[in-house]
Amino acid sequence: MIADAAAEAFRKEYGAEPAGLWAAPGRVNLIGEHTDYNEGFVLPFALPQRTVAAVGPAPAGEWTVCSTFEDGAVSFGRTEPGGVTGWAAYVAGVVWALHDAGHEVPGARIAIASEVPLGSGLSSSAALESSVLTALVDLGGLDLPVERRPAVAQRAENVYVGAPTGILDQSASIRCQEGRALFLDCRSYEVEQVPFDLAAEGLAILVINSNAPHQHVDGEYGARRKSCEEGARLLGVPALRDISGDGLDDALARIDDEVVRRRVRHIVTEDDRVLETVELLRAGRTRDIGPLLTASHVSMRDDFEITVEQVDLAVDTALAEGAYGARMTGGGFGGCVLALIDADRAEAVTAAVEQAYAQAGFTAPTAWTVTAGPGATRL
DSSP states (O other), X not given: OHHHHHHHHHHHHHSSOOSEEEXXXXXXXXXXXXXXXXXXXXXXXXEEEEEEEXXXXXXXXOEEEEESSSSSOEEEOSOOTTSSXXXXXXXXXXXXXXXXXXXXXXXXXXXXXXXXXXXXXXXHHHHHHHHHHHHHHHHHTOOOOGGGHHHHHHHIIIIIIOOOOOSHHHHHHHHOOTTEEEEEETTTOOEEXXXXXXXGGTEEEEEEEOOOOOOSSXXXXXXXXXXXXXXXXXXXXXXXGGXXXXXXXXXXXXXXXXXXXXXXXXXXXXXXXXXXXXXXXXXXXXXXXXXXXXXXXXXXXXXXXXXOHHHHHHHHHHHHTTOSEEEEESSSSSOEEEEEEEGGGHHHHHHHHHHHHHHHTOOOOEEEEEOOBOOSEEO
16 A cells, blocks of 8 residues: 555655555546636545655654655755755645645654655646645644645646646645545636536546656747636736636637737636536536536637657547546646547547557557546545
8 A cells, every 4th residue: 555655665765653644646637628727617536546654753844755766865954945956845845835825844854655646647747745634733733724735736736846736636645535526716716516426327437548748848848828817818808717618709809919819718618617517417427418528628629739659649539439528637748638438438548549559659558547536534
């Protein structure tokens, strides 16, 4: 078990037992891509795969972190953004963001183990941040309500690490519930736990890791965000969330830049797709969300231009094998695809995608079915 691996790593590095184990999940975003930093709507659910932090006390102002996926430990005191680099920056960033929010963060020794695939678009970074944040809040008895924690974790990633992500990932990792999808308004931070019990309907979500590397800290993600901000500026609104689907044509007619026009169209139509998906799930019509998932992928491919050949091939193959809908999930430029399928079709769809990848000369994909799991918690 991943919890045992974290505890053993703690014992090996620090020669003691941890004070406790804290876990936070990766996430799949069912629909609502790049809408979060446009103050729109998203609908993620938590994966069963988790990152576990084994944590024990240390002297005030001292933090050390090790992991099962990197050799050696990293020690640091209070640092400013950029003071710690590499994977440990996500941990140092959480410490910094908690301090910056006015909390007295306890010194800690931390050991990390994770079963969330790295670089796959399933938000391994948010799982790491959220497990450490939850541990430090508990260890220090900090007064930080659950609904305010995602913003602190997001600040760690945005400011300390330098990745311009929205609040979707941290909200999912911290606030999701088992058997539910998290309908999040990224302006008000209001949430609704929407029923998402696939097994009861004989359905499954098949996650297909394209094994095409995925990285947020690069120019492409930031460029998309800047295009959206430029679109909002040209349209005179605080964020693209404020453009309704009914007003989209008029809005696009006011934008001369074709690239900005496409980016705006994706965000506005994607927000509408999230709202339609939520209505269908509330009504228990899960199969009927399939066309919305596929339309989301087409929009990401053609208007937002964030897919790659491997991802597009997985989507097309899953649909050809009878998936109700399929789309890339995550920030783009690699990562994973999700497909809504009948539960008994998982092996057939997986085999078809594997064959298609082999014929195209791509690195073999990996695939597995997932259910909606719980958010961050002490084990």
